Amino acid sequence: MAQATEWWKKSVVYQIYPKSFQDTNGDGIGDINGIIEHLDYLEKLGVDVLWLNPMYVSPQVDNGYDIANYRAIDPMFGTMEDFEKLLSEAHKHHLKIILDLVVNHTSDQHPWFKAAESSVDDPHHDYYIWKKGRNGQEPNNWGGSFGGSAWTYKESVAEYYLHLFAKEQPDLNWENPKVREEVYDLMKFWLDKGIDGFRMDVINLISKNPAYLDGAVREVEKYGDAHQMTANGPRAHEFLQEMNREVLSKYDIMTVGEMPRTSPEKAVEYTDPKRHELDMIFQFEHMGLDGGPFGKFSENRFKLSDLKQVLSKWQTELSAHGGWNSLYWSNHDQPRPVTRFGNDGKYRVESAKMLGTLLHMMQGTPYVFEGEELGMTNAKFDSINDYQDLETFNGYKELTEVHHVAPDAALRAIYAKSRDNARTPMPWNASEKAGFTTGEPWIKLNPNNDEINVEDTLKDFNSVFYFYQKLIKIRHELPVITDGVYQLVDAENPDVFSYTRTDDDDQLLVICSFADHVVDYKVPTSFRDAEVLIDNYDQIETDNLQPFESRVYKI
Structure with missing residues (x-):
C-alpha cells in the first residue's frame, strides 16, 4: 500500500486560514499568493505539512465550509494557476499540502x-x-x-x-452510491494535482441512522441533539473503507478526520491501519472541558485534573490498540490556547511555551494553528458587531434573548469562545494594518498586534517562535517522541501536568506547570542529573517550578 511509509507520524502540521494569512492585492482578504510569499517563514519554523482551510468557490455563509464548486478556486483567493504554483513552490520548500474535504454537506448554491x-x-x-x-x-x-x-x-x-449546520449547508445523502462516486472523483481531481492529503470535515456524520429518532433535549435548549443521533452512524466505517479502497490507498498521503462525539474506542476503529480507513482523527473531548450550562458559550475555566485525565486517556488507549492521535490546542474553530489554557497577561510567553511543550512531546501528529507560534491571544472586541462568525452571532442572540443573559456577560462569553478569536489577520508587523493588507481587513485585527507580531518575534531569540522551532526539531530527531510509551506521572498534583515517554533507548520526563505562582516540585531522583532538552526559563531550580514553567529531561 502507498500509505505504508507513514511519514505523517514524524510530521508537524501548520494550519493556514487563507482568508486571514496574507493579502497581496489590497482587498482585505488573504489569498494564495500571500501564502507563497511566506513559505520561507514556514520552512524556517520547521513544519512539514500545511493544512489549508477551504479555498473553493463558496458564498461564504460559513467561511468557505459551504462549497458551491469543489473543483474551482474562489476568485477571492486567486486562480487555479495560483494554487498549482503554491503546490509546486511548497514542495520546493519541503512542505507538503493537505486540503479540507467538506463532503458531509454542500452549499445550497451548489x-x-x-x-x-x-x-x-x-x-x-x-x-x-x-x-x-x-x-x-x-x-x-x-x-x-x-x-x-x-x-x-x-x-x-x-x-x-x-442541514446539521446552517440552512445554507444541506447534508449530502451518502446512502446514494452516486453521491459517493461524485465525492471520490473530486478527491482524485485534487490528488492527481499532487496534494498530499485531506483533513475531512465532520466526516463521522456522513452516515445517518435511518430511524431519524428525536435527539435528547437539554433543559436550556429548544431543539434535540442532532450529533447524538448522527455521529458514528451505522455505515460510517463501511463508507470510509470504500473511500480508502477506491481512492486513499492509491496515493502516498495523510488523512485526518474531524470527528465530534468520538470516544477513544471508536477512534481506534477509524485509525487502526488494519482496518484501512483514516490515519488519525480530531477528537473534541479536551475542547469541551470548559463547557457549561449554555454549552460552549459558558464562562467556565477548565480543570487541570480533567485535562490530565482526558489527554492521558487518548494517549494510552490509542497507543495500546494501534491507533494514532492528532494533537492540537487550537484551530479555526477554537479560541487561542494561551488565553484558554494559559495566561495571556503577565505570563503569556511562558505559558505559550509550556502549552507547546506539553503537546509536542506527546505521541501523535501535532498541529500548529497560524499565530500559535507567536503566542497570539484572543481578540477583545468592543461590540458584537465587530465579529463576523455565524455561530458567534447565533450564540450571542441565544444567550441574550433565550437565556436572558446580560449583554456584557454574553460578550464576555463570546470573547472567551468565539471562533473569530482564531480568525483575526496574521500580524506580520506592528503597523496599523499589521502588514496583512493595504486595504480594509475583512475582520478587525487583534488590537495587540503592535505587541505580538512576526517581525518583532523573529528579532527575539527567546520568543515563542524559536521555542516552537526547537520543539519541532527535537520531535524530528528523537524516535522516542514518535514511538515511546506514555505514562502519566504525579496524577493528583493540582498544579503540574507531568508524564514520561519511554522506548528501548531513551526516557523523557516532561514537566509542565499550569500555576501562576512558584510550585514546590521535587524532580525524581533518577532525572536529577539528566540532560535538559528544552525549558522555558533560563535558570532551573531543582526543587521548584516557576509560573508556567516547562522542562523536558532525557536519560
Missing part, C-alpha cells in the same frame, strides 16, 4: 442542490436528505449546530431537507 430542490423527479433530489414533516412540523426535533431547526421546508418539493 448545482446539485439547485437541481435537487427543483423537483422530486430530478436525479439530484436523492443527492440530499429529504423528509415529509410530521403533523405539519419538522420530521424530528434535531437542532442545527448554529441554532434553530436542522430542517428547512421547500415548497417547490413539499419536503424538508436536513
